[in-house]
Each structure stands twice: as C-alpha cells, then as structure tokens.
Amino acid sequence: MTKTLEKVQTTDQLPESTTVVIIGGGIVGVTAALTLAERNIPVVLIEKGHIAGEQSSRNLGWIRKTSRHADDVPLALAADKLWAEMPERIGKEVGYKQAGIMFLAKTEEQVAMHEAWLKSVDSLSLDSKMLSTKEIDESVPGGKGDWAGGIYTPSDGRAEPSIAASAIAQAAINKGAVIIQHCAVRTLSTTGGKVSGVVTEKGEIRCEQVLLAGGAWSRRFLGNLGVSLPTLPLVCSVVRTKPMDGPTDIAVGGPDFSFRKHQDGGFIITQRSALDAPLTLDHLLIGWRYLSQLKAQHSFLRPSLGKAFMQDLGLARRWKANQLSPFEKVRVNDPAANPSLNQEALTNLCNAWPVFNNAEIDEEWAGVIDVTPDSNPVIDKIQAIPGLTIATGFSGHGFGTGPAAGQLAADLVSGAEPIIDPSPYRFDRL
Ligand SMILES: Cc1cc2nc3c(=O)[nH]c(=O)nc-3n(C[C@H](O)[C@H](O)[C@H](O)COP(=O)(O)OP(=O)(O)OC[C@H]3O[C@@H](n4cnc5c(N)ncnc54)[C@H](O)[C@@H]3O)c2cc1C
Numbered sequence: 236m237t238k239t240l241e242k243v244q245t246t247d248q249l250p251e252s253t254t255v256v257i258i259g260g261g262i263v264g265v266t267a268a269l270t271l272a273e274r275n276i277p278v279v280l281i282e283k284g285h286i287a288g289e290q291s292s293r294n295l296g297w298i299r300k301t302s303r304h305a306d307d308v309p310l311a312l313a314a315d316k317l318w319a320e321m322p323e324r325i326g327k328e329v330g331y332k333q334a335g336i337m338f339l340a341k342t343e344e345q346v347a348m349h350e351a352w353l354k355s356v357d358s359l360s361l362d363s364k365m366l367s368t369k370e371i372d373e374s375v376p377g378g379k380g381d382w383a384g385g386i387y388t389p390s391d392g393r394a395e396p397s398i399a400a401s402a403i404a405q406a407a408i409n410k411g412a413v414i415i416q417h418c419a420v421r422t423l424s425t426t427g428g429k430v431s432g433v434v435t436e437k438g439e440i441r442c443e444q445v446l447l448a449g450g451a452w453s454r455r456f457l458g459n460l461g462v463s464l465p466t467l468p469l470v471c472s473v474v475r476t477k478p479m480d481g482p483t484d485i486a487v488g489g490p491d492f493s494f495r496k497h498q499d500g501g502f503i504i505t506q507r508s509a510l511d512a513p514l515t516l517d518h519l520l521i522g523w524r525y526l527s528q529l530k531a532q533h534s535f536l537r538p539s540l541g542k543a544f545m546q547d548l549g550l551a552r553r554w555k556a557n558q559l560s561p562f563e564k565v566r567v568n569d570p571a572a573n574p575s576l577n578q579e580a581l582t583n584l585c586n587a588w589p590v591f592n593n594a595e596i597d598e599e600w601a602g603v604i605d606v607t608p609d610s611n612p613v614i615d616k617i618q619a620i621p622g623l624t625i626a627t628g629f630s631g632h633g634f635g636t637g638p639a640a641g642q643l644a645a646d647l648v649s650g651a652e653p654i655i656d657p658s659p660y661r662f663d664r665l
Pocket of ligand 1: 262281285290296419450452602604626629632636
C-alpha cells in the first residue's frame, strides 16, 4: 500500500443499533456513508482493516469514460460531476483534475478497437475523439513510439487514491456517520428471514438495512450466506516515481505501459498489458464463467499456482457468527508487488518517452482486483435476503465511478430516486 495514504481517526465505540450498516470502507462504502449521513439517515460503516486499505488507495487514480462499456458510461458521467463537486461538498481536496486520458494504439487492429468503442457510445455525446500520430506527438512531446493512432477524452481525469476515500470518510463522520476500523463483520443476523443486524468480531449491531461494499471479500461474505457472487481476483502492480519532469499532464495508456501524474509531481506507472493471476480454488469453481473474457484477454494474464492457492485454502468458506472469520485473519490484503512487471512497464515507457529514463522509484505496491464475468459491478438488492444490498465487483475500474456507485447504493438502500438507471448493475444478469 502507498506510504502516502492518509489515515482517518475513528471511534472504537460500537453502537447497539442504527438504521444502515455498511460493510467496507473503500471508495464505494465511504461515499454511500456520506450520502446517507447527508440525508440524516443513521449509518455505521465497519471496516476490518483501515479506510481505503485495499483497492481504494492502491489504484492508479484514473477517472475515465474512455473504453467503458456503453451501459457503464452514465455512472461514469454522474461520477465526473460528483468528483468535481467533492471538494466543496466535503471541504477538502481529493486531488481531482480533469486533465484528460489518452489511449495509444500500436497496430491498426488496436486503432479499430478504439474506433469500435467510439461508435458504441455514439449516442452518449462524449467528447472522446480519435487522434492521429501527429496529434499524439503534439500533445505528448518527446516521444519515440511508433503509434498508429490513439483515442483521447479531454473530460476524463484523475483523483488521488491516497487522500480521496479518507477525506470522504472524514466528511461522513463530520456529517453524523459512525465509522469503526479494525473490526470485521462476520455475518448478518436475520429475523424472520430479513436482515436485523450484523455480527462483528466486537459484538452485534441491530439495523434495518445492510450495504455490502466489501470489494474482493464480498464473494466470501455472501458465500457464507448461501449467495453465489461470481468474482475472481487479479493482482495489479504499481510504481510511484519521485517528483520529475514528465511529458504531459494527460494520463496516457500505451499498449504495455501507462502513466499519470501524481499530485506531488511524480508519476504512477503500471504494465497495462499484464496482470498477475495467482490461482485459487475459485478459479477452478467458477473459471468457466470467464471463458469469453479469457478468449479476448488471455495474453494479459500471468497465471501462477503457489502460495496464494494455499493461503486461500486456509481461509474458511463457511463459518458461524461465533467463529473467527476470514476477515479477521486478513485485516488488509497486501499482495507483494511484482518487480519484473514493474520493470517491464518502466522499460516499455522509457522506450516510448525517454524522459522517463530519469525516473527514480519512490515506492511499489500491488492490489487485488475483484473481477466479475462481464467486468461490470453489481449494485442491487439481494432478493433472497430482504434488507441486504450489495455494491461490489468493480472489476478494476471502480475508483472513477466510486462516488456515483456509492450514491446509487445509498439510493437503493434508502428508497430514494436512483442517481442513474440501476438496471445495468442487476445481480440476476450474472
Ligand atoms: C492496482 C490497481 C489499480 C487500479 N486502477 C484503477 C483506476 O485507475 N481507476 C479506477 O476507476 N479503478 C481502478 N482500480 C479499481 C478500483 O481501485 C476499485 O474498483 C475500487 O477501489 C473498489 O472500491 P470498493 O470500495 O468496492 O473496494 P475496496 O477499496 O477494496 O474496499 C472494500 C473494503 O471492504 C473491507 N471489507 C471487506 N469485507 C469486510 C468485512 N467482512 N468486514 C469489514 N470490512 C470488510 C475491506 O477491508 C476493504 O477495505 C484499480 C485497482 C487496483 C488494485
């Protein structure tokens, strides 16, 4: 995890009851808590580790509409507005800047892929446009790459994962939400089949509604309740450089690298064409549901069978409310960064923009991404357990949409008019 993550001071006092309990203090959970607190709905957020300890502080900070599935773009547009308004709403900076995002294509096939995406969002009036090689060279000077073209969306941007969720959590507390860290929710308590509370490692909280925003842990939490949510873990490694002069403020994704400026003047870099896939039992159980994704993206995956498989086997899949849960055993999922992938990213980037030969690495980290079979999240009520709503499975692109996803989840929980049509995120589509 990045050493720059801002920590949040919270209480240890577990309330006896509330209206809504949120499980998980990532970007989705904290924005849902903020929204509910602003609506004067009593809310308690429980986090097993610390706020933004997992994906929400480890991500690249890209806020994009580019390359999203057309059905996912309305959520991204709603999030753009919420990100822009966030500093005023919470009285703190979140590092948001509409600096644009550009994806580069090396081959005509990659150009055609970007063109096909642009066509798929034709009716949405986005500001995305195809770029010629000349336009790329002009926007990002000093390059040596041999690009066939690219796509650029000026209204895309970035925020700083090391401060955003923490600042939002602090604002939620200021507006009346209770947040408890270092406390795992083991399971739900139900009365007459309906949610009536949560059982945490420190005791029970009675409530009317629960929102599960548990990231990569949601599948295990739901599995214990007999609900099967298909998500598989992938691991993405990241490099942060020390402050340096770079070629542009635009976030740039090449075929096998990406970079974007960090607020301290350094760059966040990753190997865009490679993700580690440490195999677990779940890959055997539900891997078949990912066959079409695998066909298109198998060259991106670096599978391995080893420590992660054994560690995962060591975590319970079924447990009772009075037993230690997997969430207490792994407070913060902190996979090791893959130095060879990070080195590949740096080498590929230096070949494309030699100015990065001056880059000095400040830190490296990795994070586990929760991927659904269609790479879109689930934001829905669980019909089998009245009172339970889930917002999870963000498949590696949920930081950008986080504020709108959290608000949508809060809308569903509180019965308010949803911020966008929630139907693309139905659970039963999976
Ligand atoms: C390396 C990397 C790069 C990425 N880059 C981008 C990007 O550039 N742009 C983008 O939009 N997205 C990106 N993503 C994806 C993005 O970070 C996630 O989609 C998003 O942060 C998910 O937020 P979340 O709140 O659902 O989950 P998380 O941030 O993972 O939060 C879930 C929280 O729930 C807690 N929890 C789980 N179970 C329990 C329990 N039983 N009791 C208590 N607490 C519990 C966990 O401890 C965790 O803190 C990236 C992800 C990674 C790892």
